[in-house]
Amino acid sequence: MGLSFLTPALLAGAALVAVPVILHLIMRRKPVPRAFPAMRFLRQRAAANRRRLRVSHLLLLLLRMAALAVLALALARPTLRGAGWLADGEKPVAAVLVFDTSPRMELRQANRTRLQEAAALARALAAKLPPASQVAVIDTGGGPVSFSPTVAAALARVDRLAVGTAAQTLPAAMQEGLRLLDTVPELRHEMFVFTDCSQGAWEGRTAADLIATHADTAVLWVDVGATGAQNFALEAVDLSTDQPTAGATLGVTVETRRSGPDANRPVAVEMLGADGRYARRAVKPVAWKEGQAGQVDFEVTGLEPGVRQGRVVLDGSDDMEVDNARYFTVEVGTPAKILIAAPQPAADTGRFLLQAIAPAALRKAGKGRFDATLIDIGKLDATPWDGYQGMVLADPPPLTPRTLDLLWQWVAGGRGLVVWLGPRAADAARFNSDAAQKLLGGRIVRVWRNPREDNFLAPANLDHPILSPFRRVGDAVPWQDFPIQRLWEFEPNDPAADGNGAAPRAAGADATADSAVPVVSFRNGLPAILEHRVGQGTVVTVTTPVSQAADDPDAWNMLATGFEPWPFVILANETLLHAVDTADDRNIAAGASAVVHLQRRDVATAFVSTPGGDDFPAPVDQRRGTVTVTTTQVPGNYRVRSGGDVGGVVRGFSANLAAESIDARRLADAGLVAALGPGYRLAKSEAELVRDVKLERVGAELSGWFILLAALAMAGDWIVANRFYAPRDDAGAVPKVGAGAGDAVASGAPPPLPGGAGKAVRGGDA
Numbered sequence: 001m002g003l004s005f006l007t008p009a010l011l012a013g014a015a016l017v018a019v020p021v022i023l024h025l026i027m028r029r030k031p032v033p034r035a036f037p038a039m040r041f042l043r044q045r046a047a048a049n050r051r052r053l054r055v056s057h058l059l060l061l062l063l064r065m066a067a068l069a070v071l072a073l074a075l076a077r078p079t080l081r082g083a084g085w086l087a088d089g090e091k092p093v094a095a096v097l098v099f100d101t102s103p104r105m106e107l108r109q110a111n112r113t114r115l116q117e118a119a120a121l122a123r124a125l126a127a128k129l130p131p132a133s134q135v136a137v138i139d140t141g142g143g144p145v146s147f148s149p150t151v152a153a154a155l156a157r158v159d160r161l162a163v164g165t166a167a168q169t170l171p172a173a174m175q176e177g178l179r180l181l182d183t184v185p186e187l188r189h190e191m192f193v194f195t196d197c198s199q200g201a202w203e204g205r206t207a208a209d210l211i212a213t214h215a216d217t218a219v220l221w222v223d224v225g226a227t228g229a230q231n232f233a234l235e236a237v238d239l240s241t242d243q244p245t246a247g248a249t250l251g252v253t254v255e256t257r258r259s260g261p262d263a264n265r266p267v268a269v270e271m272l273g274a275d276g277r278y279a280r281r282a283v284k285p286v287a288w289k290e291g292q293a294g295q296v297d298f299e300v301t302g303l304e305p306g307v308r309q310g311r312v313v314l315d316g317s318d319d320m321e322v323d324n325a326r327y328f329t330v331e332v333g334t335p336a337k338i339l340i341a342a343p344q345p346a347a348d349t350g351r352f353l354l355q356a357i358a359p360a361a362l363r364k365a366g367k368g369r370f371d372a373t374l375i376d377i378g379k380l381d382a383t384p385w386d387g388y389q390g391m392v393l394a395d396p397p398p399l400t401p402r403t404l405d406l407l408w409q410w411v412a413g414g415r416g417l418v419v420w421l422g423p424r425a426a427d428a429a430r431f432n433s434d435a436a437q438k439l440l441g442g443r444i445v446r447v448w449r450n451p452r453e454d455n456f457l458a459p460a461n462l463d464h465p466i467l468s469p470f471r472r473v474g475d476a477v478p479w480q481d482f483p484i485q486r487l488w489e490f491e492p493n494d495p496a497a498d499g500n501g502a503a504p505r506a507a508g509a510d511a512t513a514d515s516a517v518p519v520v521s522f523r524n525g526l527p528a529i530l531e532h533r534v535g536q537g538t539v540v541t542v543t544t545p546v547s548q549a550a551d552d553p554d555a556w557n558m559l560a561t562g563f564e565p566w567p568f569v570i571l572a573n574e575t576l577l578h579a580v581d582t583a584d585d586r587n588i589a590a591g592a593s594a595v596v597h598l599q600r601r602d603v604a605t606a607f608v609s610t611p612g613g614d615d616f617p618a619p620v621d622q623r624r625g626t627v628t629v630t631t632t633q634v635p636g637n638y639r640v641r642s643g644g645d646v647g648g649v650v651r652g653f654s655a656n657l658a659a660e661s662i663d664a665r666r667l668a669d670a671g672l673v674a675a676l677g678p679g680y681r682l683a684k685s686e687a688e689l690v691r692d693v694k695l696e697r698v699g700a701e702l703s704g705w706f707i708l709l710a711a712l713a714m715a716g717d718w719i720v721a722n723r724f725y726a727p728r729d730d731a732g733a734v735p736k737v738g739a740g741a742g743d744a745v746a747s748g749a750p751p752p753l754p755g756g757a758g759k760a761v762r763g764g765d766a
Helices: 008-026 039-075 114-126 151-160 170-181 208-213 351-357 360-365 401-412 434-440 468-472 566-580 669-676 686-697 703-724 741-746
Strands: 002-005 078-081 093-099 134-139 188-195 217-223 231-239 250-259 267-272 278-284 293-300 306-314 325-332 336-342 370-376 390-394 416-420 442-449 486-492 517-521 527-534 537-542 587-589 594-597 605-609 615-621 626-629 636-642 649-656
Touching (some): 039 703, 093 114, 093 151, 114 686, 134 151, 134 170, 170 188, 170 208, 231 325, 250 325, 278 306, 336 566, 351 370, 351 390, 390 566, 401 416, 401 434, 486 527, 594 649, 605 626
Parallel strands (some): 188 217, 390 416, 416 537
Antiparallel strands (some): 231 250, 267 278, 306 325, 325 649, 442 486, 594 626, 615 626
8 A cells, every 4th residue: 555645745734743842841830949948848749740740741742743743644635545556646547347248147137237237337437547548348258358449449349248158257357358458567557347246257266366466456346246136047957868769758857046036937848840949848837936946857758769959948037038948959769789798697697787778678668778689708709799889798708809809990980888897807917918908998907805895986076977867866876885895906008108008109199098087986996987988989897797696605796786776777877878979969068169970971061050040061070970060159959960951961969058157146245255355345336436446546535534633632632731730729738828927826837947047938938
């Protein structure tokens, strides 16, 4: 902080402090000689009085000097300026206006969106900028960062700002602005950040470090958040699967949240038809509770084969329309053909996997996800694989290098393989051939035993696609009820070495291309499930088997034999689904890239239809047969077409706004301190904004405070003076002047000494 004075010439008035000094010196009491019989008593009394008066006079002197000095400072109009302001307040500045343009800025209050409110305050701010100032406008939507030619040009860009998918966070936009300010060191630096102070903008983020490292930049926060807004939010949509089979039921779950008082509002699910119109499939009434999250479940049936798209919508309108719909895409097809290879007798060792992946009841009804065939693993080489999309190896023994090479080529062509390791792997040295390590992305080391039954699957999070179905129950999955007594320790290949673990890789090579990646670990920290990308396919490895009966004394675990082993059923299905998935990005966050497989390489261009009805061409990667779409900022359903109406291919994907981009809930005060830094000031209106700008450029005048201090000093002087100079009753100490001799005799006082032994006295002093 810096202290300065608007009229420093008046500081000379502080010299008046010498006046009370002079007056006190002039009016000092001079000693008066007296003759008194008890001279010693009088001298002692006088010395005590002098000491008391000296202290009293000194205190009064200090109070009067302080009063005059503070009054002189007040007349000089002292001001307290913001950090780093050494130049005049009217000199040009370099100002950066940072806007949050995330979709939540569409929240309306008083028939004005948050972005419109920010633009209005920005125009008021521009009117207060000193002449010849440089202004830059930065928003979270991205774009070039530079100073505008004029203030009017900057305001024109402010008027063109629009809500959209964010390309960067608000702290990242601030960092861009600070870098721009560093290019003009000769000007004072100002940054104005327009934010709604929402959880979506600041949860888990902070700008305090940026501000601390740029202490010479004045950062002013402009709060454009809404208070009392009423909103019905559809936050996220979750599908039971994005590859349902024909005739199967599709589960659609949407999360909800209410801002405002309790209310009732229905939610519907609609499917997109061939004519481009949405047809309503189901409607559910929903009781929305203030500030509480909810969940609505739908079941959609009768989906025909092919790419199908839909949406979950809110009936009616509210203060923020962007979160009133969530979109989804699924690909309905026939059950994927799966080959399960298990040791003899295959009917027993492969029973658990077969019933989990393709239950008999669903197979008979034609509603199963997979069409599974169970064979003896000894007949694997003699069985044709071309018609299968995926394969499961249950407790495989060491396979021949030829079989492993064929499996690698088969998987690399876009198929999926799931391997459940078990006791038949036996000798690690025999099992870990070069071909096996190339296929699995690692090697087995040794068998871990844990007879105490305190080891089980312990997922650190549920973000991976294999674990995503468990999000509905979260921590309620009873993993501890299915203990793991034995497992293979699996060691992924060294990414820095070749397949033999010797020579280092070439620079720029994909470090994880030949190495398995752990997905789930056991409680003891060893990998439980790993995935390995092989060409266009995927290999998933599970380090414990499910091929042993419940009464087997040498069983390695109770995954499939425990009480109600539904977690195993989900794992068996999701590991296989992940392995055979074509990796199409069917449901993405708005702004992310989508990769769509066309399954044909004879076309050079595909056409993408946007939610707004526009079409644009996209190049086809003919080597991979894929189309990568990067223009996905608008939420909605996208269609990708290639090859014409006859014999062509139609694919699609859906883009939804990220949850944080529509979370307009107000951040708590403690969260604001963590995000904006201690001592932050929020301007919520034009008057408050002008006040904060004045404090930074001109400073806060302290004259009023100094006048108050001067008044307090004068009042203290009056109180102390009246206390020290109050009249006292001294009759009992010294005889009154002018008392007669008779009074002295009557009182028993001794007569005067003869011969004038004492000094001459005045009047009747005796």
